[in-house]
Amino acid sequence: MTRQQPKHRPKLGGMAVSLLNELLTNTLDQGYAEAATRRASAAEEGTAAVATASAKVRARALVSVGLLLAGLLGGIGYGQARRSAPESARVKLALIHDIEQRTASSNALEHTLEQLGAQVARERDAALTASTQGTTMRTELRQLESQDGLLAVRGPGLTVTVGDAPPTEQTDPVTGQKVTIPPDENGRITDRDLQIIVNALWAVGAEAVAVDGRQLTATSTIREAGGAILVDFFAVTTPYTIEAIGDPDRLLPRFVDSRVGQQYQTYVGAYQIEFDARPSEELTLKAASGSDLEHATVLPSSAGTPSGAPSSAPGGAPATSGTPGTSGSSGPPGTGPTGSGSATPGGTTSNIHSGGGT
Amino acid sequence: MIPAVALVVGVVLGLTLEPSVPLWLQPYLPIAVVAALDAVFGGVRARLDGIFDSKVFVVSFISNVLVAALIVFMGDQLGVGAQLSTGVVVVLGIRIFGNAAAIRRHLFRA
Numbered sequence: 050m051t052r053q054q055p056k057h058r059p060k061l062g063g064m065a066v067s068l069l070n071e072l073l074t075n076t077l078d079q080g081y082a083e084a085a086t087r088r089a090s091a092a093e094e095g096t097a098a099v100a101t102a103s104a105k106v107r108a109r110a111l112v113s114v115g116l117l118l119a120g121l122l123g124g125i126g127y128g129q130a131r132r133s134a135p136e137s138a139r140v141k142l143a144l145i146h147d148i149e150q151r152t153a154s155s156n157a158l159e160h161t162l163e164q165l166g167a168q169v170a171r172e173r174d175a176a177l178t179a180s181t182q183g184t185t186m187r188t189e190l191r192q193l194e195s196q197d198g199l200l201a202v203r204g205p206g207l208t209v210t211v212g213d214a215p216p217t218e219q220t221d222p223v224t225g226q227k228v229t230i231p232p233d234e235n236g237r238i239t240d241r242d243l244q245i246i247v248n249a250l251w252a253v254g255a256e257a258v259a260v261d262g263r264q265l266t267a268t269s270t271i272r273e274a275g276g277a278i279l280v281d282f283f284a285v286t287t288p289y290t291i292e293a294i295g296d297p298d299r300l301l302p303r304f305v306d307s308r309v310g311q312q313y314q315t316y317v318g319a320y321q322i323e324f325d326a327r328p329s330e331e332l333t334l335k336a337a338s339g340s341d342l343e344h345a346t347v348l349p350s351s352a353g354t355p356s357g358a359p360s361s362a363p364g365g366a367p368a369t370s371g372t373p374g375t376s377g378s379s380g381p382p383g384t385g386p387t388g389s390g391s392a393t394p395g396g397t398t399s400n401i402h403s404g405g406g407t
Numbered sequence: 408m409i410p411a412v413a414l415v416v417g418v419v420l421g422l423t424l425e426p427s428v429p430l431w432l433q434p435y436l437p438i439a440v441v442a443a444l445d446a447v448f449g450g451v452r453a454r455l456d457g458i459f460d461s462k463v464f465v466v467s468f469i470s471n472v473l474v475a476a477l478i479v480f481m482g483d484q485l486g487v488g489a490q491l492s493t494g495v496v497v498v499l500g501i502r503i504f505g506n507a508a509a510i511r512r513h514l515f516r517a
Contacts, residue, residue, distance in 0.1 A: 072498065076505025077456070078449050078467045085458035108461035112450075113413040115465040119443040120414040122472070124421015126440035129428055 163336075195257075198266040201336040202257045204294045205329065207301055209246060211313070212288030212323030213237050236320045238287060240273040242313075243280075246291060247271065249309035253300055255293035257334050261285040262292075264337040281337070288323050297328030414447070434483065435476040438492055442475035443468060445499045448506040455513040475499065 177183035177190075194200045214236025216229045243260060250258050258265050260280045269281050277284045293300060304310050304326060313324045428436060446468035453459040475495050482491030511517070 072501055073505060076449075076502045076509065077452055078446075078463065080463040080467055081449075081453040081456070081458045081460055084460035084463050088460075109409060111461040111465050112410045115450075115461075115468050116410045116414040116447065117417040117420075119447050119468060120417020120419075121421045122417075122436075122443045123440055124418040125426060125428060126421075126436045127418075128422050128425050129433065129436055132425075133433075 166336075198257055198264040198269075198334075198337045201334060202264070202294060203331060203333045204256070205297050206292060206294040206332045207250070207255070207297055207304060208327055208329045208332070209250070209291040209293070209304070210288050210323060210325045211238050211242065211246060211291070214321035214323075232321070236322055238278075238289060238322060240271050240278050243271045243278060243289060243291070245309055246313070249307050250291065250293040250300075250304060253295075253303040253307060255295045255300060257294045259292045259334040261290055262335060264334045266337045269337070292329070292332045292334060294332055294334065301326060301328050434488070435479055438475045438479050438495055439472045441496055441499045441503075442471040445502050445506075446471045448503050448510070452506045452509045452513075455510060 174187060177187040191200065195202060214232035216231050219228050219230055220226070221228050247258055247260065247265065260271065263269075263280045263283060263285075265280075271278065271280050273279070277286075278289070279285070305314075310326070313322070316322050317324045446464065449467065450459060450464045453464070478495055479488055479492045482488035
C-alpha cells in the first residue's frame with residue numbers, strides 16, 4: 050500500500066493536468082487538422098486535381114447552410130430567453146389591467162346605485178310629504194338614516210390615520226441590488242386593528258365614522274380577504290384614513306387617552322406603524338350605499354299606504370320605531386357584534402354597530 | 408462573404424419568425440446555442456489558420472449541438488441535469504475562449 054501510493058498519485062495528477070492542458074490548448078476541432086493533412090497527402094499523390102468550381106460552390110453552400118442554422122439557433126434562443134424571462138412580469142401587468150378594469154366598472158355601478166338611491170329617496174319623500182302622518186314619518190326616517198350612516202353628513206371631527214410600517218430597504222449581498230422588504234406581520238395593520246379603532250371611536254362618542262371615505266352603517270363589515278382589507282366589500286389600502294364626526298375637543302382627548310389609543314401609540318414605537326389622530330374643522334362623509342333588505346320583501350300589490358313603509362325603510366330600521374337602536378332585525382340593541390344580521394361569507398364579521406348615537 | 412450574410416439572415420429569421428419551441432426542447436436550447444457558438448468560432452479560427460474544411464465545419468456543428476443537447480438530456484434523466492449542463496458550458500466556454508484568443512492573435516498579431 051505504502052509503496053503503491055506514491056506510484057499511483059503522480060499518475061492521477063498527471064492525467065488531470067493533461068486533461069486540463071488538452072482542454073486549454075487544443076481548442077480547435079481535430080477534424081480540421083486531419084482534413085488538412087488528408088488534403089495535403091492527396092495533393093502529393095495528385096488525385097486532388099478535381100478541385101473544380103462546382104465543388105467550391107458546393108462547399109460554400111454547405112458552410113452557408115451551416116451558418117444559417119447557427120444563426121437561426123442563436124436567434125431562436127435569444128427570442129425564447131427574452132420572451133420567457135418577463136413572463137411573470139407580463140402576467141402581473143395583465144392582472145393589474147384586469148383589476149383596474151373591474152375597479153372602473155365597479156365604480157361605475159356604484160355611481161349608478163347612488164343615483165338610483167337618491168331617486169328612490171326623492172320619490173319616497175314626495176310620497177310621504179303628501180300627508181301629515183307621512184311628514185312626521187319622513188323626519189323620523191331621516192333621523193334614523195343619518196344615525197345609520199345612510200345620509201351624507203358633515204361636521205367637525207377627528208381624522209385618525211393608521212398605516213403599515215414602512216418597508217425597509219436593504220442591499221442584497223449577492224446581486225448588490227436594492228431590495229425593498231415589506232414590513233413583517235407585526236408591522237401590518239389588519240382588519241382587526243381597524244375594527245378595534247373604529248369601535249373605540251364609536252365608544253368615545255363619534256356620531257358617524259368612515260374608513261377611507263366609506264361611511265359605516267349598522268351592518269358594515271371590515272374584514273380581510275387574501276391579505277386585502279375590505280370595508281363593505283371594497284378594498285382599502287394603507288394608510289387607512291378613519292374619519293369620525295363629533296366634537297373634536299371631546300373626541301380627541303377621550304380617544305387618545307382610551308385603552309385603544311394608548312395601545313396603538315405604543316405600537317408606533319414598537320412596530321413602527323403609522324398612527325396619528327388630529328382634529329378636523331370640517332369633515333364630509335358620503336352616504337353609505339344603502340344596505341340590502343334582508344327580511345323585508347316588497348308586497349306584490351301597489352302598497353301605497355303607510356303600513357307598507359317598513360318594506361321601504363332601508364337598513365333594516367323600520368320607520369315605525371321611535372327610539373333608535375331598540376328596533377330592527379339586524380341591529381341588536383346596544384351591545385354585541387352584529388354578526389347575525391350581516392351575512393358576511395365566512396371570516397370575521399366586524400363588531401361594528403351604530404351604537405351610542407349621541 | 409456569403410456565409411457571413413447567411414449567419415445574419417439566420418439570426419434575423421430566428422428573431423422575426425419567433426417559432427414556438429416545443430416545451431420539452433426548451434431546456435436544451437441554451438446549451439445548443441453555446442455549442443453552435445463553439446462550432447462557429449472554431450470554423451473562423453480554422454479559416455484563419457488556413458485549414459478550414461466545409462464538411463468538417465458542418466458535421467462538427469451539427470454533432471456539437473446534438474451531443475451537447477444529448478448530454479444535458481441524459482443528465483436530466485439521471486437527475487444531474489444542472490451539473491452536466493454546467494460541465495458542458497464550462498468545456499465549451501473554455502474552447503470558445505481559446506478559439507477567440509487564436510482569432511485575436513491572427514487579426515491583431517498580439
